[in-house]
Amino acid sequence: MSRTILVLADLRNGAVRNVTFEMLSTAKKLANGGAVIASIISNNSGSIKAEELAHHGADKVLVADSAALENYVPDAYASVLETMIKDVNPNLVLMAHSAIGRDLAPKVAARFGAGQVSDIIDVTEEGGNLVFTRPIYAGKAFTKNTVAGDLVLATVRPNNLPAGEADASRSAEVVNVSVDLPADSLRTFIKEVVKKSTGGVDLSEAKVIVSGGRGVKSEEGFKPLYELAEVLGAAVGASRGACDAGYCDYALQIGQTGKVVTPDLYFAVGISGAIQHLAGMSNSKVIVAINKDPEAPIFKVADYGIVGDLFDIVPILVEELKKVVA
Numbered sequence: 001m002s003r004t005i006l007v008l009a010d011l012r013n014g015a016v017r018n019v020t021f022e023m024l025s026t027a028k029k030l031a032n033g034g035a036v037i038a039s040i041i042s043n044n045s046g047s048i049k050a051e052e053l054a055h056h057g058a059d060k061v062l063v064a065d066s067a068a069l070e071n072y073v074p075d076a077y078a079s080v081l082e083t084m085i086k087d088v089n090p091n092l093v094l095m096a097h098s099a100i101g102r103d104l105a106p107k108v109a110a111r112f113g114a115g116q117v118s119d120i121i122d123v124t125e126e127g128g129n130l131v132f133t134r135p136i137y138a139g140k141a142f143t144k145n146t147v148a149g150d151l152v153l154a155t156v157r158p159n160n161l162p163a164g165e166a167d168a169s170r171s172a173e174v175v176n177v178s179v180d181l182p183a184d185s186l187r188t189f190i191k192e193v194v195k196k197s198t199g200g201v202d203l204s205e206a207k208v209i210v211s212g213g214r215g216v217k218s219e220e221g222f223k224p225l226y227e228l229a230e231v232l233g234a235a236v237g238a239s240r241g242a243c244d245a246g247y248c249d250y251a252l253q254i255g256q257t258g259k260v261v262t263p264d265l266y267f268a269v270g271i272s273g274a275i276q277h278l279a280g281m282s283n284s285k286v287i288v289a290i291n292k293d294p295e296a297p298i299f300k301v302a303d304y305g306i307v308g309d310l311f312d313i314v315p316i317l318v319e320e321l322k323k324v325v326a
């Protein structure tokens with residue numbers, strides 16, 4: 001069965017995030033000859049290369065560009081996406097399981113009375129139906145769901161679907177979508193955006209993450225972790241224990257009430273491994289735990305465990321890795 005699939009591009013500072021390519025590639029496979037349509041909602045669409053979206057599977061790119069779309073305003077984005085859905089009549093809408101996607105998908109699904117499934121890590125076709133896989137019980141189990149109806153909206157966890165090879169011979173038609181957002185249709189306004197710096201590497205898309213817990217003991221104690229992250233080109237994350245203790249910003253928190261990450265390599269340093277932390281990182285491909293308590297629960301999910309004082313071990317790792325990482 002052929003399908004029309006609409007993929008909302010996930011944008012950060014005018015750049016397309018990798019999860020967009022992961023969604024497009026998957027959409028291409030599921031479309032079965034139907035159309036894959038990328039959607040850009042932005043105030044700065046000029047910085048986005050439509051051909052990059054085409055190379056990963058988009059046949060058409062819808063662009064809604066307006067100063068009113070500079071920041072995520074729920075009513076504005078929902079209204080634009082609703083217009084796009086009415087225009088192209090997709091069977092499936094994919095968007096990132098980001099702060100925006102988590103808010104936008106159910107809002108727009110409700111407008112259409114459509115089905116919605118959150119935080120998927122896979123979608124396949126079985127017997128003509130789309131089957132969505134999502135983690136439950138803090139990542140300890142997975143459910144496979146089918147969703148009734150002609151339209152389904154799904155949010156996709158980054159770093160799980162394959163992004164596939166880019167095909168530079170592909171191109172896409174670019175269609176501008178007019179944006180009509182009367183002020184009285186918007187119930188919320190952004191008055192100010194305060195940006196927090198969390199280092200160079202985007203945590204939710206990082207391939208390697210070095211996370212610290214209460215075991216680092218202070219803000220100063222995070223320094224060796226930042227050095228390790230620098231050698232590995234990694235992002236720095238944290239447990240809620242470390243955030244609550246004021247050692248780092250809450251923007252770094254990983255877990256049930258923080259960010260959900262799926263890197264290739266995750267270092268849990270001075271983190272006990274509470275279930276709420278595991279909910280955010282247990283699907284990492286390789287987990288390395290450093291903890292002075294050999295009974296710490298983190299060792300149950302770790303692929304490699306180092307028992308010892310992190311302040312001895314992390315500097316040794318940094319020195320040794322400097323020798324092998326160019």
Ligand code: FAD
Nearest residue numbers: 213214215239240241255256257258270272276277292310
């Ligand atoms: P601790 O549990 O105190 O562990 C510190 C670890 O460091 C210990 O294992 C200790 O052996 C080790 N250590 C100490 N010194 C050293 C050293 N020198 N060298 C090596 N190891 C050392 N937590 C999250 O992380 N993310 C969430 O999103 C989250 N959401 C929550 C939501 C709810 C509703 C609730 C109730 C809790 C949530 N928590 C969350 C909190 C969670 O239950 C734990 O309290 C928290 O994860 C503990 O953080 P921690 O492992 O850093 O600290």
